[in-house]
Amino acid sequence: MSDEPTNFLYPFIDAQEDDAASLLADLAASAQAKATESLALRHSTLQLNADLLNRAAAEMARRFAAGGRLFTFGNGGSCTDSTTLAGLFARPPIGKPVPAWSLTADQAIVTALGNDVGFELVFARQLIARAKAGDIAIAMSTSGNSPNLLAAFAEARQRGLYTIGFAGYDGGAFANNPNVDACFVVRSQSVHRIQESQALLGYQLWLMVHSGDQALGAA
Amino acid sequence: MTTVTAIDRGLSAELAEDLAAAAFTLAKRFAAGATMWSIAPSWEPHALHIAVEFVHPVIMGKRALPAVALTGPALVDQVRISVQPGDIVVAVASAHNAQVRSVMRRSPAWGATTIWIGGGERPESGMADHVLWLDDPDPRVPATGGFVLFYHLLWELTHVCFEHSGLLKPEGAEPVCVTCSDEGRLGEVVSASTGGQAPVRTARGVEDVVTTLIDPVGAGELVLVHAGTAISKLEEEEGL
Numbered sequence: 001m002s003d004e005p006t007n008f009l010y011p012f013i014d015a016q017e018d019d020a021a022s023l024l025a026d027l028a029a030s031a032q033a034k035a036t037e038s039l040a041l042r043h044s045t046l047q048l049n050a051d052l053l054n055r056a057a058a059e060m061a062r063r064f065a066a067g068g069r070l071f072t073f074g075n076g077g078s079c080t081d082s083t084t085l086a087g088l089f090a091r092p093p094i095g096k097p098v099p100a101w102s103l104t105a106d107q108a109i110v111t112a113l114g115n116d117v118g119f120e121l122v123f124a125r126q127l128i129a130r131a132k133a134g135d136i137a138i139a140m141s142t143s144g145n146s147p148n149l150l151a152a153f154a155e156a157r158q159r160g161l162y163t164i165g166f167a168g169y170d171g172g173a174f175a176n177n178p179n180v181d182a183c184f185v186v187r188s189q190s191v192h193r194i195q196e197s198q199a200l201l202g203y204q205l206w207l208m209v210h211s212g213d214q215a216l217g218a219a
Numbered sequence: 220m221t222t223v224t225a226i227d228r229g230l231s232a233e234l235a236e237d238l239a240a241a242a243f244t245l246a247k248r249f250a251a252g253a254t255m256w257s258i259a260p261s262w263e264p265h266a267l268h269i270a271v272e273f274v275h276p277v278i279m280g281k282r283a284l285p286a287v288a289l290t291g292p293a294l295v296d297q298v299r300i301s302v303q304p305g306d307i308v309v310a311v312a313s314a315h316n317a318q319v320r321s322v323m324r325r326s327p328a329w330g331a332t333t334i335w336i337g338g339g340e341r342p343e344s345g346m347a348d349h350v351l352w353l354d355d356p357d358p359r360v361p362a363t364g365g366f367v368l369f370y371h372l373l374w375e376l377t378h379v380c381f382e383h384s385g386l387l388k389p390e391g392a393e394p395v396c397v398t399c400s401d402e403g404r405l406g407e408v409v410s411a412s413t414g415g416q417a418p419v420r421t422a423r424g425v426e427d428v429v430t431t432l433i434d435p436v437g438a439g440e441l442v443l444v445h446a447g448t449a450i451s452k453l454e455e456e457e458g459l
Contacts (some may be wrong), residue, residue, distance in 0.1 A: 024236070025239075029235070035235070057347065080267045084262065087262070087362075092359070093358035093359050094359060122281075142277075158243070192374075192375065195367055199363060203271070203363045
């Protein structure tokens with residue numbers, strides 16, 4: 001038996017076993033338990049962040065209506081989820097598109113900056129080149145501690161952007177950070193469950209940006 | 220607060236069983252040396268997220284698995300040149316996506332096992348080896364995190380299976396024709412037939428196949444191969 005942290009869930013683990021049916025039944029039960037946990041966390045996350053969602057959506061709507069644009073960024077799975085969010089704003093299946101981009105979309109820029117000035121600045125430097133007062137920055141992270149996201153927030157603050165952070169655990173360095181206007185924290189210790197709730201938070205933010213502001217029309 | 224689509228659904232018992240079966244297949248294929256290729260033509264970040272999930276696990280100490288996202292144009296050509304027999308193709312797409320439909324139809328000829336994740340109207344039965352589906356027709360579902368949950372669970376359950384190495388042994392031979400010891404196998408024509416023969420790609424590799432029964436055939440056409448002979452052509456799908 002290996003020393004996996006999940007072993008207590010699977011007391012019958014045995015390399016010599018020959019009965020796939022019991023494994024499959026156990027996997028299905030595990031999937032349902034994890035999905036139930038994910039659903040409960042998504043509900044509680046939306047409830048705990050309801051006021052902040054309202055405030056952030058109102059400010060985003062105000063900025064989009066005034067010509068503001070959205071930049072999203074993150075690392076790894078949070079990078080892809082932030083790209084999905086940028087895509088939802090820029091090319092929504094339903095509703096009005098607004099200008100939004102993921103700062104990880106261009107491999108040439110990301111690798112040039114990573115190679116020449118360091119990975120900590122791959123997002124901050126892009127904001128220096130592109131962002132202006134009135135724009136919006138959304139960084140997604142599970143730890144809330146990624147140096148390149150914190151550097152980008154500092155740059156965004158200097159440039160008059162509205163800054164939104166998505167974090168997990170206790171919020172990490174995103175929480176109580178003067179460079180982060182709205183910090184959404186998913187109170188979980190699981191990277192996977194945090195990302196699932198963050199995806200829904202982002203979706204809810206998009207819905208509310210479009211439902212709350214007549215200038216943008218209903219989503 | 221606005222009622223949000225797609226968050227109140229739990230995981231039905233049927234879907235949980237589908238996830239379990241898909242993860243068990245993934246573990247068996249990975250144990251046998253497979254690479255997983257992910258595609259998501261309308262929601263490319265999902266393909267990238269699947270790859271990074273398996274290559275660089277969030278839980279320290281879990282093994283890195285070969286997973287690659289294929290993005291950009293000409294996905295059918297990209298998958299064709301990438302997959303080896305025994306590999307896995309996982310797609311995130313609607314049932315109507317023409318490129319994914321073409322990849323799914325051809326995958327048996329390439330020897331690839333297929334997993335199709337999507338929402339809305341379901342693909343026809345048999346289009347993929349494993350179908351993980353949210354029936355919610357809302358086109359915004361791919362942005363709500365539901366698919367993220369799917370592939371997170373796939374990863375988590377696959378790694379549980381690795382703790383059961385006794386169950387990951389290679390499977391037995393497939394059923395064959397009792398008279399000639401061969402079976403009807405899907406093949407993809409590699410290049411146009413000449414002199415009643417053509418090179419055809421099947422799950423066993425590229426073989427020279429007699430095509431006189433169905434000539435002429437051209438590159439990319441799907442045929443049924445039995446005992447060294449192409450016995451029928453599969454009809455093309457509209458728009459492919």
